[in-house]
Every structure is written in structure tokens, then in C-alpha cells.
Amino acid sequence: MATDTAKFSIKDLDLWYGESQALKKITFDIQPNTITALIGPSGCGKSTFLRQLNRMNDLIDSVKVQGSVLYDGLDILNDCDVIELRQKVGMVFQKPNPFPMSIYDNVAYGPRLHGLATGKKRHRALDEIVERSLVHAALFDEVKDRMHKSALGLSGGQQQRLCIARVLAVEPDVLLMDEPTSALDPISTAKIESLLDDLKKQYTIVIVTHNMQQAGRVSDATGFFLTGEMVEFGKTDDIFFNPKDSRTESYISGRFG
Amino acid sequence: MITNLSKGRPTIRKGATAEFLGHLWFALSALVVVVLLVLVYYFVGSQSFQTFTQSHISPADFFLSSNWDAQNHLGISYFIIGSLSLVLLSLVFAVPISLAVAVFISEIAPKWLKYPLLRAIELFLGIPSVIFGLFGLIVIVPLIRNFLNLIAGGIFYNGYGLVPAAVVVTFMILPTVATIAYDAMQAVPRELREGSYALGATRRQTISKVLIPAAGPGIMTGVILGIARALGETVAVAFVIGNSQHLPFGLSNYFPYLYIGPTSALTTQLLFNFKEATVGSPLYNALWTISFVLLVISAILVAVSRAFAAKRIY
Ligand SMILES: Nc1ncnc2c1ncn2[C@@H]1O[C@H](COP(=O)(O)OP(=O)(O)OP(=O)(O)O)[C@@H](O)[C@H]1O
Ligand SMILES: [Mg+2]
Numbered sequence: 001m002a003t004d005t006a007k008f009s010i011k012d013l014d015l016w017y018g019e020s021q022a023l024k025k026i027t028f029d030i031q032p033n034t035i036t037a038l039i040g041p042s043g044c045g046k047s048t049f050l051r052q053l054n055r056m057n058d059l060i061d062s063v064k065v066q067g068s069v070l071y072d073g074l075d076i077l078n079d080c081d082v083i084e085l086r087q088k089v090g091m092v093f094q095k096p097n098p099f100p101m102s103i104y105d106n107v108a109y110g111p112r113l114h115g116l117a118t119g120k121k122r123h124r125a126l127d128e129i130v131e132r133s134l135v136h137a138a139l140f141d142e143v144k145d146r147m148h149k150s151a152l153g154l155s156g157g158q159q160q161r162l163c164i165a166r167v168l169a170v171e172p173d174v175l176l177m178d179e180p181t182s183a184l185d186p187i188s189t190a191k192i193e194s195l196l197d198d199l200k201k202q203y204t205i206v207i208v209t210h211n212m213q214q215a216g217r218v219s220d221a222t223g224f225f226l227t228g229e230m231v232e233f234g235k236t237d238d239i240f241f242n243p244k245d246s247r248t249e250s251y252i253s254g255r256f257g
Numbered sequence: 258m259i260t261n262l263s264k265g266r267p268t269i270r271k272g273a274t275a276e277f278l279g280h281l282w283f284a285l286s287a288l289v290v291v292v293l294l295v296l297v298y299y300f301v302g303s304q305s306f307q308t309f310t311q312s313h314i315s316p317a318d319f320f321l322s323s324n325w326d327a328q329n330h331l332g333i334s335y336f337i338i339g340s341l342s343l344v345l346l347s348l349v350f351a352v353p354i355s356l357a358v359a360v361f362i363s364e365i366a367p368k369w370l371k372y373p374l375l376r377a378i379e380l381f382l383g384i385p386s387v388i389f390g391l392f393g394l395i396v397i398v399p400l401i402r403n404f405l406n407l408i409a410g411g412i413f414y415n416g417y418g419l420v421p422a423a424v425v426v427t428f429m430i431l432p433t434v435a436t437i438a439y440d441a442m443q444a445v446p447r448e449l450r451e452g453s454y455a456l457g458a459t460r461r462q463t464i465s466k467v468l469i470p471a472a473g474p475g476i477m478t479g480v481i482l483g484i485a486r487a488l489g490e491t492v493a494v495a496f497v498i499g500n501s502q503h504l505p506f507g508l509s510n511y512f513p514y515l516y517i518g519p520t521s522a523l524t525t526q527l528l529f530n531f532k533e534a535t536v537g538s539p540l541y542n543a544l545w546t547i548s549f550v551l552l553v554i555s556a557i558l559v560a561v562s563r564a565f566a567a568k569r570i571y
Contacts (some may be wrong), residue, residue, distance in 0.1 A: 083458075086457040086458035087315065093451065093452065097446070099449060099453070099471070100471050109453075113462055163452070166452075166456065202570040
């Protein structure tokens with residue numbers, strides 16, 4: 001088994017919202033430095049699953065979870081510090097959600113929380129983190145002259161890259177992205193897709209997408225969800241060209257969902 | 258439409274007349290509001306200038322002098338100071354408490370507690386101010402009197418003055434500021450909070466660094482409304498402020514070295530003096546000038562609150 005080298009090892013994960021079960025016996029591994037795409041029809045539990053990997057579901061009172069999720073071998077459903085986990089496992093949301101503050105302050109938000117810039121030259125260090133993160137998110141050139149202007153003045157695509165920069169600034173290890181380009185135009189989408197390819201050298205990425213071409217273009221592995229179950233998981237090429245399950249095949253070829 | 262057809266008599270003209278009358282009613286109502294407003298400003302404004310024209314008091318003396326003697330000299334600076342310090346002290350008490358209440362209901366309270374609390378605050382909002390005044394007189398003033406006389410030596414405190422007035426005003430403005438702050442916090446999208454939590458922020462950090470700044474302009478509108486009420490409140494304040502022509506506070510030779518005693522605000526000064534003022538006397542004119550000052554400040558506050566409302570993000 002590849003379990004001991006996996007970034008995430010998910011086993012028999014069940015999740016309920018109150019009485020209704022949203023995830024059923026999810027079991028698979030996510031390998032480091034890969035991009036894993038999660039696809040499936042609306043309401044099948046992709047977001048719910050993703051939000052379990054950094055325990056965002058904790059914010060919802062009615063959620064009950066069973067099973068195990070190991071992150072680097074650590075059981076994150078039980079003994080784990082959520083604050084530390086979320087610093088390591090960052091998240092980019094479907095709708096860009098910049099804070100109503102300056103571009104600089106948005107990116108500096110996480111590092112300031114976690115005291116990442118320390119020492120005598122604290123301000124310089126913070127400047128460097130902010131610049132490095134913006135460069136990394138392919139946004140720096142577009143905003144370098146307006147770092148202290150409100151982030152709400154950016155375009156949707158720029159806002160989303162800012163949100164990526166904001167996550168990169170806390171030096172995470174994993175990036176969870178829930179339909180990060182669904183609110184964006186094709187050009188912004190292309191920018192973020194090429195960014196993903198670059199980011200995977202350093203990070204493990206899990207991305208939820210409704211866009212089959214996107215899943216095909218960017219991901220190494222793909223998981224197909226249907227009504228709370230993981231129907232099939234494998235190499236992206238296999239899922240797309242050689243699906244084992246007939247339901248996967250129907251979905252890929254656009255026959256339902 | 259169908260009934261019209263079945264009767265065989267189109268009623269288009271009747272409908273048009275009804276619509277015209279309806280519009281006329283709205284337009285006239287709006288006109289009445291505007292005319293009333295202009296009349297109030299004109300009336301109070303023209304009366305207030307009599308102080309300077311008919312009674313020959315210099316504006317500088319009127320606003321800067323502290324000597325108020327109904328027969329001889331009229332200066333309102335102490336009442337201005339009284340009103341301003343009442344507003345400030347009330348805000349010092351009310352803003353942190355209101356914010357805490359709003360944050361608690363919006364972010365912390367479990368669902369089953371949330372709605373009872375909101376309803377309770379609405380009830381609070383409806384309490385007539387005279388009841389707060391009575392409460393201040395019967396409960397707060399003796400409390401302050403006993404407390405001050407216990408810790409202080411050398412001077413007797415009767416308990417009236419700025420502090421009980423600010424406490425009473427705090428009770429009155431707290432529900433207003435809290436509900437407006439609560440609404441402003443509710444308007445902040447959930448995605449923003451999630452963005453903060455997802456970066457590893459605690460709830461406390463998310464509230465103080467994202468939620469409150471994002472709701473800031475909305476909260477400020479509530480605070481300005483609170484200021485307007487604190488400034489304008491008369492009856493409740495009259496019960497406890499002590500009605501004396503002194504500064505609200507002063508230095509003292511004895512512990513705690515700061516004397517707090519009976520004083521007056523612009524509003525209570527109006528209330529207590531109007532009975533004695535004969536039409537056309539300097540006192541009468543001066544009271545109108547005080548009214549006009551209150552009117553102008555309230556107009557400025559409304560403008561400031563509009564400015565904050567325009568800056569709302571969510
Ligand atoms: N907060 C919640 N409370 C109760 N039920 C929820 C909640 N969030 C999601 N659900 C339910 O859980 C199921 C899975 O939802 P989820 O959002 O994970 O689907 P999804 O695959 O991300 O869908 P989409 O592609 O539309 O984003 C759905 O039936 C949804 O109605
Ligand atoms: Mg989703």
C-alpha cells in the first residue's frame with residue numbers, strides 16, 4: 001500500500017448533516033505533489049468532503065463524522081489542533097472572498113495571525129512574505145503599485161489570485177480549492193490553471209471542479225462522487241478514457257449530472 | 258379584469274382617476290413633511306436669533322460664558338460642556354456593551370438563545386424614557402451616592418450628576434446601537450468569516466480583525482444614532498442630572514480628587530427654565546437659541562450617519 005507515503009489517507013469516512021448522510025464510506029489516498037480533481041453532479045458531497053480535510057465542517061453545528069482521515073499519518077479527525085491544521089491545509093473558495101482591507105493587509109493577514117514575520121526586521125520580513133506570495137500567485141505585477149489600495153477594487157480574477165496569495169502566505173502544504181474558477185472569465189481561468197501546474201511542485205492540491213476539460217487539463221488523479229459515494233478514483237487518464245464503472249462513463253460522456 | 262369584462266363595462270377611466278388620486282395623496286404627504294421641516298427650522302431659527310438682535314447678547318458671550326443667571330447674564334458654555342460630556346460618557350459605557358451584545362447574539366449564542374435575546378432587545382427598545390428616568394432616580398442615584406460617600410472623604414456627594422445621567426442614557430441607547438450593530442454583522446457574508454477561519458484564525462481573531470472592521474460603517478451609523486439620542490434625551494436625564502449651573506466635574510482637595518456633582522445639559526436647561534420665561538425676555542430668547550443649537554447638531558449628526566451609511570460595504 002502507498003498509505004505511508006500518502007499526503008491524505010481517507011478511510012471509511014461517513015458524514016451526516018443532522019439525519020441526512022452526505023458522505024458514505026469514502027476511502028482513498030491523496031498523493032503528495034499531485035493535483036487531485038473531484039468531480040460529480042451538484043449536491044453529491046464534493047464540497048462537504050473537501051471541507052472535511054481542513055475541518056471547516058466544524059463550523060456547522062449539525063455535522064457528525066465517522067471514519068478516519070490521516071494527514072501525514074496524523075489522525076486529523078481526533079487529536080489535532082485545528083488552527084495548526086488550517087495553517088497547513090489552506091483553502092480557496094468558489095467565490096473570491098477578499099477581506100475589505102488593502103491588498104497588502106489581505107496577504108499579511110495570515111502571517112500576522114501566526115507571527116510568521118519575527119525578529120528585528122519584522123516589517124521587512126512581512127513585506128517579503130507578501131511580495132513572494134503575490135509573485136507566486138502571479139498577481140504581483142498587476143498590483144505592485146496599489147498594494148495599499150482596497151482589495152475590493154480588483155477584478156474577480158485578480159481577487160481570486162489574491163485569495164490564493166493569501167493562502168500561500170501562511171506557507172501551507174496543501175491547497176484545497178472548491179471550484180476556484182467557476183466565477184471567473186476564461187482568461188482569468190487560464191491564468192489560474194497555469195498557476196496550478198506551477199504550484200504543484202511545492203504543494204499538494206485538491207480541486208473540486210464542474211469543468212471536465214479543466215479536470216482533464218490540470219489533474220493527475222480524479223475522483224468521481226455520486227450521491228455521497230466515491231464511485232471511482234484513479235489516474236485522470238484512466239478515469240476519462242478507461243472508466244471501470246459505467247456510472248463514471250455516463251457522467252464523463254455527459255449523459256447525466 | 259375578468260369581472261370588468263363580465264359586467265361589460267370597462268373601468269379604465271375610473272382606474273386612472275383612482276391612480277391619480279393615489280399619487281396626489283403621496284405627493285401631498287411628502288410635501289407636508291417638507292413644509293413642516295422648513296417651518297420648524299425657520300421658526301426655531303428666527304426665534305433663536307432674537308437673542309442676538311432683540312436682547313443684544315453677543316454670540317461670543319452667549320456661547321463662551323459660563324455665567325447663567327436668568328435675570329442678568331446668559332451664558333450657556335457649561336450646558337454645552339454638560340451635553341457633550343454626557344454624550345461622551347454614555348458612549349464610553351454604551352458602545353463596548355452594545356458591541357459585545359451584538360457579537361454575542363450574532364456570532365456566539367446558540368440558535369435557541371438567539372431569537373429570545375433579539376426579542377428581549379426589541380422590548381428594551383420600546384421602554385418609555387421616563388421609566389429609565391425613574392429607575393435612575395430610585396436605583397442608580399442612591400447607588401452612586403452610597404458608593405462615592407463610601408470611598409471619598411471630605412465632601413458629601415448627593416449622587417446626582419453626569420454619571421447617573423450617562424448610565425440612564427446608556428440603558429436607552431444600548432438596544433439601538435446593539436441592534437444596528439447586530440444587523441451590520443449579519444450583513445457580512447459568511448464567506449468572509451470562512452476565509453478567516455480557513456487561514457487558521459480563531460473565532461476571537463475573526464471577530465476582531467474581519468467581522469468588526471467589515472461591519473464598521475454599519476456599526477458607526479448605529480453609534481451616531483446613539484449620539485443623537487444621548488444629545489436629545491431630556492426627561493430621563495432630568496430625573497438624575499441634578500439641575501445645577503455647575504460644571505459636571507471639577508477638581509477636589511479630597512480623594513478621589515475629581516468631584517462629580519449635579520450639573521445640567523442643554524436639554525434639561527430648556528425643560529427647567531421654560532415655565533419661568535416670559536415671551537420676549539432675554540431668557541425666553543436664549544432658550545430658543547439652545548433649541549436651535551440642538552437642532553443644528555442633530556442635523557449634522559444625521560449627515561454624518563448618512564456619510565457612514567454610504568460607506569457600507571455589505
Ligand atoms: N450546511 C449544510 N446543512 C445541511 N445540508 C447540507 C449543508 N451543506 C450541504 N448540505 C447537503 O449535503 C449534500 C452535499 O452538498 P455539497 O455542498 O457537499 O455538494 P457539492 O458536491 O459540493 O455540490 P455543488 O457541485 O453544487 O457544489 C447536499 O445534499 C447538500 O444539500
Ligand atoms: Mg460544492
